[in-house]
Amino acid sequence: xxxxxxxxxxxxxxxxxxxxxxxxxxxxxxxxxxxxxxxxxxxxxxxxxxxxxxxxxxxxxxxxxxxxxxxxxxxxxxxxxxxxxxxxxxxxxxxxxxxxxxxxxxxxxxxxxxxxxxxxxxxxxxxxxxxxxxxxxxxxxxxxxxxxxxxxxxxxxxxxxxxxxxxxxxxxxxxxxxxxxxxxxxxxxxxxxxxxxxxxxxxxxxxxxxxxxxxxxxxxxxxxxxxxxxxxxxxxxxxxxxxxxxxxxxxxxxxxxxxxxxxxxxxxxxxxxxxx
Amino acid sequence: xxxxxxxxxxxxxxxxxxxxxxxxxxxxxxxxxxxxxxxxxxxxxxxxxxxxxxxxxxxxxxxxxxxxxxxxxxxxxxxxxxxxxxxxxxxxxxxxxxxxxxxxxxxxxxxxxxxxxxxxxxxxxxxxxxxxxxxxxxxxxxxxxxxxxxxxxxxxxxxxxxxxxxxxxxxxxxxxxxxxxxxxxxxxxxxxxxxxxxxxxxxxxxxxxxxxxxxxxxxxxxxxxxxxxxxxxxxxxxxxxxxxxxxxxxxxxxxxxxxxxxxxxxxxxxxxxxxxxxxxxxxxxxx
Numbered sequence: 212x213x214x215x216x217x218x219x220x221x222x223x224x225x226x227x228x229x230x231x232x233x234x235x236x237x238x239x240x241x242x243x244x245x246x247x248x249x250x251x252x253x254x255x256x257x258x259x260x261x262x263x264x265x266x267x268x269x270x271x272x273x274x275x276x277x278x279x280x281x282x283x284x285x286x287x288x289x290x291x292x293x294x295x296x297x298x299x300x301x302x303x304x305x306x307x308x309x310x311x312x313x314x315x316x317x318x319x320x321x322x323x324x325x326x327x328x329x330x331x332x333x334x335x336x337x338x339x340x341x342x343x344x345x346x347x348x349x350x351x352x353x354x355x356x357x358x359x360x361x362x363x364x365x366x367x368x369x370x371x372x373x374x375x376x377x378x379x380x381x382x383x384x385x386x387x388x389x390x391x392x393x394x395x396x397x398x399x400x401x402x403x404x405x406x407x408x409x410x411x412x413x414x415x416x417x418x419x420x421x422x423x424x425x426x427x428x429x430x431x432x433x434x435x436x437x438x439x440x441x442x443x444x445x446x447x448x449x450x451x452x453x454x455x456x457x458x459x460x461x462x463x464x465x466x467x468x469x470x471x472x473x474x475x476x477x478x479x480x481x482x483x484x485x486x487x
Numbered sequence: 488x489x490x491x492x493x494x495x496x497x498x499x500x501x502x503x504x505x506x507x508x509x510x511x512x513x514x515x516x517x518x519x520x521x522x523x524x525x526x527x528x529x530x531x532x533x534x535x536x537x538x539x540x541x542x543x544x545x546x547x548x549x550x551x552x553x554x555x556x557x558x559x560x561x562x563x564x565x566x567x568x569x570x571x572x573x574x575x576x577x578x579x580x581x582x583x584x585x586x587x588x589x590x591x592x593x594x595x596x597x598x599x600x601x602x603x604x605x606x607x608x609x610x611x612x613x614x615x616x617x618x619x620x621x622x623x624x625x626x627x628x629x630x631x632x633x634x635x636x637x638x639x640x641x642x643x644x645x646x647x648x649x650x651x652x653x654x655x656x657x658x659x660x661x662x663x664x665x666x667x668x669x670x671x672x673x674x675x676x677x678x679x680x681x682x683x684x685x686x687x688x689x690x691x692x693x694x695x696x697x698x699x700x701x702x703x704x705x706x707x708x709x710x711x712x713x714x715x716x717x718x719x720x721x722x723x724x725x726x727x728x729x730x731x732x733x734x735x736x737x738x739x740x741x742x743x744x745x746x747x748x749x750x751x752x753x754x755x756x757x758x759x760x761x762x763x764x765x766x767x768x769x770x771x772x773x774x
Contacts, residue, residue: 243567298520
């Protein structure tokens, strides 16, 4: 054994790496400072200035007493929570149905594979990207202002937003569909829409159903919170109780919401397992 | 003799069953929404009227009043929240991975991730704002706490799918637990995990814009104010700035993610992968 075992040399880190790391750390510190996260706020979590309400509570160490005990008889009263919760489901269901059914034709117009012509492709894609870039609660607030407070505006907002999400997901699936059946149908003389319906739709329909269930779940979650900006559902009650500092009632509603979200998730997972 | 292939979309009974269920659900839902025919007819007109008021958007006054500053504040909130989530979720993910942590440790950590994921960040923010008072850092904290759930779950999955070889290699040279994690696991998962962080950042930019609407700072508060004052031309400006910033961040972050994962920042056909990642990050799996 004559060979002197040489240790592999450590690759030198490139200077660009340091620059990037430095930039990230620098931006983080800058952003945190802008947001008001300095070391002192984290350490003195309790003694935040300019909030007389919490100042006094924290000083007495009684913040928990604002949230506890939960008044269950109020929370479980039909008018207070159950009815708004049903309204939440109604908003989610109708907007999922509207959004997903409109999404089916638009997705085909938005896919390179099945678009009838280039202008349709570009226009539909641009409009949908624009809609999706505006957050869902912005839509809710805008529509509340435009057509009035309540579940009606909420259903509109979620219909629009779930349409935009659904076409994004589904048109990408259509993009990836096998083009050969479409060519075959065209070669056999089919016109555009019948060709797409018979040769592309069957191959992507299972994905459509899966995405539709996913959008429904998103809508349930969104419809819980859109009430915070006046668009109906259970969030309306949360906002009402929050604005009068009834935090114990608010916590009760939040516990119910938490349960509902978990149950919906379990049900949806079970349905999807059966589908697949 | 050629036989015609059978249709694959389910039998007629199943199809009409689904149709009936959907129809009943739709009717029940509409019955609860306080919809009258007159309201339905006037809604598009009302919405269109608002859109007309918004254009042309009033940029001159808006920039003076700091819309750009507000939207940047939203970005800072999202960034801070993502950093908080990243630093909390990575160590927790190690504690939740099947191939690293013992069951008594990983089961509670996983349940923690699931529980966090079930609470929307707006709800976290509502509770936090009640305690801390209005302000951007409560928003950042809410985003950070909520993102721990999704990032933790995804990082755990990344850690579980690694190659065990490098860990054994480190072990065979006498490396302890820390060295195994640092040199055996971390290099394998870091690219994936960082791309998840970036994706979460994109989602958090939207989330922080929304959090402003309930008082957690950023562009959302500006939107609500201008809408309350019926300054529709200013609302138009807010919306345009938001859309531009959101799309710019999405594009930039997507390019960086592609560079990290695929080694090139050029766009390739990765659309459906994005879709899967999107669903993963929002906490819901597709099919």
